[in-house]
Amino acid sequence: MVKKVVIVGGGIAGIYVLRNLLARREEVEDGLDLTLIKRERSGWVSTCGLPFALRGWYEIKRTEINEPKFFLDQGVDFRTETEVTRLNLDDRAITLGTGEELSYDYLVIATGRKPSVPDAVLKSELEGIYTFNNELDAEKIEASIAGAKYAFVRGRGIIGLQAAVAFATRGLKTTVLGGPPSLLPSSLDPDMGEMVKKWLEEKHGIRFILERKEITGVKGDGGRVRAVIVGEGEEIPADVVVIARGMKPNVELALDAGIETGESGGIVTDRALHVKRGRSYLREVFSLGDCTEVIDGVTHRPRLSQLASTVVVQAKVIADNIISDIKAQPSLYSICEPCLSPTVAEIGGLLVGSVGLTTEGATRAGIKTLSGVATKLVKARYFPGAKPLTLKLLFDAYTHKLIGAQMVGESTVAERVNEMELAIRAGMTAEEMRNTERCYDPSLSLLIDVTIDATEKAIGITPVY
């Protein structure tokens, strides 16, 4: 009998489960009946590409990689602009906003996240204040840039900063409000965050307010926002406002259905991504993406990851496990590796990368650290593209194992983040890292790389340049 898979949510999480199952449909003898329900009217959108569209690199439309038709043509029941109102796990069915009920053999929860909007903003009905979650938001923001002179961003994470860069690039005087002490606190220590701040101030003229202050009011004129009030009454001109902070897992549907959430607020799963209800993990219900809790690869404690890169691995694992279950073939079963959240972002020409714990994250987990910071060119100075990179490495002070890496530079950051992720995963010590050969060609790399310098500094050896 044909098995029915219903996916709730059409962000990258839902779409990637769908794409994996579509690609592997033929492995299942009787085929798969695939349904995806999403709120938005789009097909597959590269949401990570939206900030670059806002910056003017390409049209927003270009981020829609496939329209709904692409999936409909492949026989998927791909429903856009549709709400799910209930998950009836006992009946193996879901209820839609229309009242329609859809039964499933396998259910995938991919309901994503939502920003925490300050009260003062929630109450306002002015035009020009937006979250920045999807292509609809991007279109509204894009439309509001024309004629605007001032932009205001609430949030100093990647999305907030990329939005700020987009505004600044398009000529808007831009202010960013976030908490202390510096930028990107979940990825970077304050000393590294400070480098990003300086870059954005100097190269893009962005102003930062990094204090424990909230938006306490908004002022408008003709139905449009014209200023925000910060804290005790500082008024900052703003023709367009983006709220990009405090992303919370979207778990109402799951909670209503009795599915367990963890201390991070995300849905609890086992390593195979089955959700938990009462005492058991449900063999036929999976959860992934921004609404789902992950297990940290260093501390082995729950947290959120909320990265597209986390999602694509989870989507593979869910596809593996649905197919394994249907075919009763345990060799296909697969699990998620503990999560290290390797992160990279281009922020106004500066590349920022991180993986593993920050110093604050380590302290919170009770881990004492040794740290080393080094700055060096990525290749011999007489070759084109020889730009500096600053790398900070954190080691467990007792075991000397690598537990975190942060970097800021103009090239080679993405690839180095992946490398440092493997070093953390492999439990490499500072001593092993120092004595590990790195490939060399003077036009491409250095004979003694910044990685070695940062490692040696952490363990108190004078680097030889």
Place this chain on the structure above:
Amino acid sequence: MVKKVVIVGGGIAGIYVLRNLLARREEVEDGLDLTLIKRERSGWVSTCGLPFALRGWYEIKRTEINEPKFFLDQGVDFRTETEVTRLNLDDRAITLGTGEELSYDYLVIATGRKPSVPDAVLKSELEGIYTFNNELDAEKIEASIAGAKYAFVRGRGIIGLQAAVAFATRGLKTTVLGGPPSLLPSSLDPDMGEMVKKWLEEKHGIRFILERKEITGVKGDGGRVRAVIVGEGEEIPADVVVIARGMKPNVELALDAGIETGESGGIVTDRALHVKRGRSYLREVFSLGDCTEVIDGVTHRPRLSQLASTVVVQAKVIADNIISDIKAQPSLYSICEPCLSPTVAEIGGLLVGSVGLTTEGATRAGIKTLSGVATKLVKARYFPGAKPLTLKLLFDAYTHKLIGAQMVGESTVAERVNEMELAIRAGMTAEEMRNTERCYDPSLSLLIDVTIDATEKAIGITPVY
């Protein structure tokens, strides 16, 4: 008492031991008396930079990072244009060509390698035929390019190909002679080597003769070479000839002193790089670099590495162990990790990388392999610099552990080689690699990277693009 360290050889190996000891001299209470003996008249030369100088990117002189004076000024007995004729290990002394004897507390052997020159060439006294080992060779080759129309290179390794590119770039009709089946056989499988060959043929007009043939004669005119005879009598015009093949460890001095060499021809050492004589490793005599055997990180069998990147790690280990021994401080003692020889080279605009075993290397070691090859852009196609990269991964067919990686592309190769090295070292399986997150920003990387595709192909899973 001041301890005397004598280093024999002034290539990258000798220089890096010297630089490490210089940087750490103050750790030793009584100081260090440092002597380096070298044949060449130069100080510290970046030999890896020479092919780029030949290509016209900068002057050959620029590859001399420090002149001898730099070391002399720091109190080093830095002797250039000096031969060592004997190592008298029983007396802890060496004899120079001048007859002078120098005593040592620690001896470092860094005598390098030499190419195997075909008999027909050895016998010739014509101008225009050179090896390509150091800056003297580079100067002679450079001088012979003026007025030359034809170049001939014997050797299809990195140095041979980089020399060929230099000749072709400077307008010489260039032929390369090497064995079958393709290029860079110690780094690349034939299918990957073929990509390099095609690139060099198409972009640089280089002609390849890849057959089991040797130079059987040379023809000259006015004391200068004008042609080489290959095999049974094919005559190929050549105004300049470079011999860059069959690099053999330079071990005469060591052998004469009773130091053991291994099946690879290199000097045998323990993990701390002490050499072996009779039944014991000598606490005060070290060897490193091209003259020294390493232990392979996958097969744990001896082989040669002959890379500058191998040398810099070995130099650190020797400095650690000399200082540890002088201070009787075992915590400073360090060892070399087994060698995976991560390699990268820019060859006429194409970047070639490899680490671990090739298919042939695996077969020789009795390891059955699974392999996957994939080609993909390194980032989303609508961002600048989105160039394709071809990656071949080799896994042990039984354990599914990664044992080798080869790649050809126009960017991100060096960093990926380092990453794959860590994956091999960590014993990562294909299944773990597939389910390991990779950092994502569309302007810098792909959500599902070529690494995942190559991994999935190796284990028979359809990649989802």
